[in-house]
Amino acid sequence: xxxxxxxxxxxxxxxxxxxxxxxxxxxxxxxxxxxxxxxxxxxxxxxxxxxxxxxxxxxxxxxxxxxxxxxxxxxxxxxxxxxxxxxxxxxxxxxxxxxxxxxxxxxxxxxxxxxxxxxxxxxxxxxxxxxxxxxxxxxxxxxxxxxxxxxxxxxxxxxxxxxxxxxxxxxxxxxxxxxxxxxxxxxxxxxxx
Numbered sequence: 136x137x138x139x140x141x142x143x144x145x146x147x148x149x150x151x152x153x154x155x156x157x158x159x160x161x162x163x164x165x166x167x168x169x170x171x172x173x174x175x176x177x178x179x180x181x182x183x184x185x186x187x188x189x190x191x192x193x194x195x196x197x198x199x200x201x202x203x204x205x206x207x208x209x210x211x212x213x214x215x216x217x218x219x220x221x222x223x224x225x226x227x228x229x230x231x232x233x234x235x236x237x238x239x240x241x242x243x244x245x246x247x248x249x250x251x252x253x254x255x256x257x258x259x260x261x262x263x264x265x266x267x268x269x270x271x272x273x274x275x276x277x278x279x280x281x282x283x284x285x286x287x288x289x290x291x292x293x294x295x296x297x298x299x300x301x302x303x304x305x306x307x308x309x310x311x312x313x314x315x316x317x318x319x320x321x322x323x324x325x326x327x328x
Contacts, residue, residue, distance in 0.1 A: 139164070140163065140164040141161055141162070141163055141164070142161060142162040142170075143159060143160075143161045144160040144161055144162060144172070145158075145159070145160045146158075146159050146160075147159075149176065153180065154178055154179055154180030154181070155178070155179045155180075156176060156177070156178050156179075157176070157177050157179070158174065158175075158176050159174065159175055159176070159177050160172065160173075160174045161173060161174075161175075175259075175260070176260060177260065177261075177262060178260055178261045178262065179261075179262040179263075180223070180261065180262075180263055181223050181224060181225070181263065182223070182224045182229075182263055182264045182265070182266070183221055183222060183223050183224060183232075183263060183264075183265045183266070184221065184222060184224060184229045184230075184232045184233040184236065184265065184266040184267075184268060185218075185219050185220065185221035185233070185265055185266070185267055185268065185314045185315075185318065186219060186220050186221070186233045186236075186237055186248060186267075186268040186269065186270050186318075187219050187268075187269050187270075187315075187318035187319065187321070187322055187327075188219075188220065188237065188241065188243060188245070188269075188270055188271075188272045189269065189270075189271060189272070189298065189322060189327050189328045190271065190272055190273060190328075191271065191327065191328055194297055194298050194299070194328055195295055195296060195297055195298060195328070196295070196296060196298050196301050196319070196322070196328060197220070197241050197243065197272060197293065197294065197295050198217050198218060198219060198220075198294045198296065198301065198310075198315065199217070199218055199219070199220055199240055199241065199291045199292060199293060199294065200215055200216065200217050200218075200291070200292040200294055201215065201216065201218070201283075201289070201290060201291045201292065202214045202215055202216075202290065203215070203216040206311075211311075216311065216312055217294065217304065217309060217310050217312065217315065218310075218312040218314070218315045219312075219314060219315040219318050219319075220233075220236055220237050220240045220241050221236065221265070221314065222235075222236035222239075222240070224266075229250070229266035229268075230248060230250065230268070233248060233266070233268050233270075234246075234248065237270070238278070238279070238281075239281070239283055239289075240281050240282070240283050240289070240291050240293070241281040241293050242277055242278060242279040242280050242281030242282075242293065243272050243276045243277055243278070243281070244276055244278045245270045245271075245272060245276060247270065247271070248268040248269070248270040249268060249269050249270065250266060250267070250268055251267050251268065251269055251321060252266075252267045253265070253266050253267070254267060254314075254317070256313060256314065265314055267314070267317065267318060267321075269318065269321070269322065269327060280293070281293045298319075298322065298323075298328035301319050302319060302323060305319060305320075
């Protein structure tokens with residue numbers, strides 16, 4: 136990809152496993168018009184979608200708990216993370232993706248979602264854009280236990296909790312996932328729950 140302020144010199148494939156990791160050398164045009172050569176590693180794992188399921192009448196939200204091994208390598212003692220339901224797009228439309236992920240992970244079949252934003256979560260090294268959604272849920276939408284897709288080796292615990300408890304879990308460090316914190320704060324600011 137070349138833009139008027141970026142000229143790619145080389146792009147070396149370092150890994151093509153779960154995602155694609157490249158070492159990229161490029162020239163970058165500075166504000167004064169001069170060019171500077173830089174080198175970075177760029178990780179492309181695709182784009183994703185995330186949703187906060189909420190029930191205004193009950194004052195509750197649905198979150199998940201699952202192992203996130205990278206966090207274990209960076210000090211999370213058991214590697215478990217409490218998060219909003221999320222998944223990779225796999226070339227699908229973000230809205231279709233999040234509806235499918237919601238059903239697979241939480242067991243709720245939702246038909247209406249609201250897109251609230253698109254975010255680069257770690258733009259210094261990761262190409263991923265995450266599409267953020269909210270969606271109301273009710274007991275009659277529950278069609279299974281959820282827990283994820285067995286073939287994808289998902290082992291997801293579904294958590295229904297008071298919204299006020301989720302906010303406290305941010306304050307006390309039990310919820311450390313950025314996308315989840317952003318969605319919970321969005322819900323708080325906008326009075327969703």
